Amino acid sequence: MAGGAPRIFVSHLAGIAVFDPNGDQVGRVRDVVAMLRVGRRPPRVLGLVVELSTRRRIFLPMTRVTGIESGQVITTGVLNVRRFEQRPTERLVLGEMLDRRVRLVESGEEVTVLDVSVQQLPARRDWEIDRVFVRKGKGGTFRRKGEALTVDWSAVDGFSLEEHGQGAENLLATFEQLRPADLANVLHHLSPKRRAEVAAALTNERLADVLEELPEDDQIEILGKLKEERAADVLEEMDPDDAADLLGELPEDDKERLLTLMQPGEAADVRRLMAYEDRTAGGLMTTEPIVLRPDATVADALARVRNPDLSPALAAQVYVCRPPDETPTGKYLGTIHFQRLLRDPPYTMVSSILDDDLQALSPSALLPEIAGFFATYDMVAAPVVDESGSLLGAVTVDDVLDHMLPDDWREQEFHLAGDVNHGD
Missing domain, CATH: 1.25.60.10 (MgtE N-terminal domain-like)
Incomplete structure (x- = not known):
């Protein structure tokens, strides 16, 4: 990409796929790494933070990027898969530059950074941040009033200063389609200050x-x-x-x-x-499973299952109990699996299609017993019932896995072993 290379705004890079020369996807862009320079010289773009399918974050030097076009990044295919660690002299463009309050050099007016653009230098492999998209007035969202304009990097001042109260609206807009687990990964890799600012904006x-x-x-x-x-x-x-x-x-x-x-x-x-004790069914369960009365119909059950706020595991089955139908309920009568609900007419009463042969878990059941129950009966959720026969809640397979993995498994997932040297 030589002299006539197009200007690329970094918000358009967030989340786009990264491919090797054979067309195989290796990951997605999560941020851009830049290094500020003395005076008003534009920052040099060092590379991209790429998240692999394993959720490990690695550093991809710009010298190994052969093309950025059509919503994708093409690489030379040579990757260092050790985890990315930010150096003190580096800035994460999406994580640290967006939403900053900076000043226009000419007028001294304070503006909010909405985006920045990068461009490859003519006849070289180096990249720079060349332009800054800002909005005058207070606030950082596109919905607020104030003139928006694009200026040269040298026309603004304030990126090198530590900012207090930096907004997060534009960073969040960049990642609004991320699943919660992926956004958690973004937050984990931000500085404590920036993490608090983003959390405050959610x-x-x-x-x-x-x-x-x-x-x-x-x-x-x-x-x-x-x-x-x-x-x-x-x-x-x-x-x-x-x-x-x-x-x-x-x-x-x-x-x-x-x-x-x-x-x-x-x-x-x-x-x-x-x-309840940790690592028991009572300690692992959620108190908000789908509970129906015996006179409810299959149509009623399916309407409850369609709730988009339910996890797939909780939506996999419903529990039929006598009133009250909030935990702890009246007498627990049995379970109906989602597949059974799909096979019966909508007017069918749930009391006629119960699976009442499956033994429920006791709230004192320990983790090995719970795991054995799930493995034996191929379950994704299981009822927890007390001695009086009341439904207390349900244990889901994701909670079982959370507690069977090492205590720091999330930390290990975000910080896989190995150090990285990502200089050129």
């Missing part, structure tokens, strides 16, 4: 989903930087079992204060789960 529901996918240390750090009222709101949006696990890691005073701020019903579910 909605309560989105932040709750992301927290459930983060290592324990990151969860505690982010929750600790939220105002207590908001922290309680986020905990309410989390699955009760995940909220109980997180609260269990906090000092007793902090835990009680947050539980007091939560809605009484939500707090009661979490307190109930915290009463």
